[in-house]
Amino acid sequence: MSMLFKRVIILAILAFGMLSCDRDTDFIITIETPYGEMKAFLYDQTPKHKENFLKLANEGKFDSTLFYRVINEFMIQGGDINAKNGFENSINYTVPAEFDPALFHRKGALAAARQMDRVNPAKASSGSQFYVVQGKVWKDYELTTDMNKLNNALARLIRMQEYDSLGKSLISIYESGDYEKYNNTVLELVPLVTEKTGLDVSKYIQPERLRIYTTIGGY
Numbered sequence: 001m002s003m004l005f006k007r008v009i010i011l012a013i014l015a016f017g018m019l020s021c022d023r024d025t026d027f028i029i030t031i032e033t034p035y036g037e038m039k040a041f042l043y044d045q046t047p048k049h050k051e052n053f054l055k056l057a058n059e060g061k062f063d064s065t066l067f068y069r070v071i072n073e074f075m076i077q078g079g080d081i082n083a084k085n086g087f088e089n090s091i092n093y094t095v096p097a098e099f100d101p102a103l104f105h106r107k108g109a110l111a112a113a114r115q116m117d118r119v120n121p122a123k124a125s126s127g128s129q130f131y132v133v134q135g136k137v138w139k140d141y142e143l144t145t146d147m148n149k150l151n152n153a154l155a156r157l158i159r160m161q162e163y164d165s166l167g168k169s170l171i172s173i174y175e176s177g178d179y180e181k182y183n184n185t186v187l188e189l190v191p192l193v194t195e196k197t198g199l200d201v202s203k204y205i206q207p208e209r210l211r212i213y214t215t216i217g218g219y
Contacts, residue, residue, distance in 0.1 A: 001030040004114050009013065009176040010181040014040055017175040025041040025044065026038070026041050026042065026043050026044055027041065027050065027054060028041055029041075029042060029043075029053070029054075029057065033067070038132065040132075042054065042110075042111075043103070044101060045098070045100040045102065046098040046100065046103070047098070048095050048096055048098055049098055049112055049125065049154075052127065052198055053130070056081070056091075056128055061081050061091075061128065062081070062128075064084065065078055065079055065080060065081060065083065065084060066078055066080070066083070068080060068083070069131075069134040071134075072134070073134060073135060073136040073219075074133075074134060074135065074219055075131040075132060075133050075135070076131060076132050076134065077113055077129060077130070077132055078130065078131070079126075079128045079129040079130045080129055080179050081106060081112075081127075082128075085200065085219060087094040091126075091127040091128045091170065092125035092127070093127045094114075094125060094126065095112060095125040095126075095127060095148060096122070096124055096125075097114075097122060097124055097125065099123075100148075101204050103192055103210055104134065104212075105133045105211070105217070105218045105219045106135075106212045106215075106216055106217070106218040107130070107133055107134060107216050107218045108132065109133040109218065110130060110132055110133075111130065111132075111133065112125035112126060112129070112130050113125065113126045113129040113130060113131055114126055133218055133219055134216045134217075134219070135213075135218040135219035136219070137215065137216070137217040138213045138214055138216050138217070138218075139187075139215070140210065140214055141187055141190060141213065142187060143203075143209075143210055143213055143214070144202055144203055144204075144205060144210070145187060145190055145201055145202065145203060146202065146203040148199050149199065149200070149203075150187075150190065150193065150201040151184065151186075152186060152199070153193045153194070153197045153201055154186060154189065154193055155172075156197050156199070157189075157192070157193050157196055157197055158170070160196070163196075166189075170182065170185065170186070173185060184191040213218070
């Protein structure tokens with residue numbers, strides 16, 4: 001997938017007329033690009049991330065940085081201060097993880113980037129890089145199905161002689177490399193799989209998250 005490069009400049013940090021790092025105040029930030037402005041809240045549920053972001057913005061560190069990673073139906077990522085010229089711009093620290101069950105990847109969410117868990121078991125965030133979630137609108141069954149359980153149940157189903165041809169069809173789709181079609185086909189088989197195997201392949205998702213992901217979207 002091709003990458004689109006967009007220049008981003010942090011223009012202003014607005015919070016009830018104040019420019020401070022008050023930990024008890026939610027801040028509104030404005031990100032200006034040649035394609036328009038984005039506004040986002042920095043919530044007090046993540047005080048370390050909020051304070052770090054405001055500090056970098058007030059120092060002008062984000063000025064003229066890029067959204068260098070743009071993936072449709074996923075997110076746009078920017079804030080790589082180390083890519084700017086000059087040693088004074090380097091960021092060599094991380095921010096401790098601040099997960100909150102009330103905050104999730106709904107469309108438009110602003111979140112901190114981080115390295116993979118295998119090299120970052122503490123899940124610490126990048127000192128400057130962030131992303132804005134685009135995602136997509138999901139179907140209910142895509143979110144309420146446990147794929148591991150479904151795959152195990154499906155394997156049991158296609159071992160039944162009467163569903164041998166179904167198994168061959170699924171293998172053919174998978175081997176064609178059309179993984180989206182394969183996943184969609186497998187998910188559409190949930191009623192048949194549960195009926196014939198008696199296995200529960202459901203997964204719980206909080207009602208509010210389900211509502212958001214199936215209406216507004218996210219990832």
